[in-house]
Amino acid sequence: MSVPVIVQQISVDGGRRVSVRSGGETHILGIAYSDVDVIEFLRRAGLNDPGLLLDDPAWVEWRGGRPHEWVAA
Template identity: 70%
Template sequence: MNPPVTVHPFGADGGRRVSVHTAGGTHILGIAYSDADVVEFLRRAGLQDGEQLLDDREWVRWRGGRPHEWVAA
């Protein structure tokens, strides 16, 4: 099973798009520039334990860079 939350590769501005996949489709939560941004997007999506979910591979998939990486290599 794919994790419902994806942190996408770096964009041109250095941010990483964050999306969530639900039964209703895929929705963009926002552009993150730090772990704190991802945690806030998860909170707004109703997931109160966002900090604990960041390293849970069943919840979050990190693409195009290592987890917690915020500067394009």
């Protein structure tokens, strides 16, 4: 089983694309500029206690950079 939430690498503007896998499809939730943004996207997607999921590798995969990093490299 794949991880349902993907936080992509940091873009040149400092944001990270957040997507969720559901029913065999991937849905882009938006561009996050902070952990608060990711939490809000996950809340809107219907996940309970999304703030608790950010550090759970069974739920969230942080790609191309360290988790919780938001400044463009």
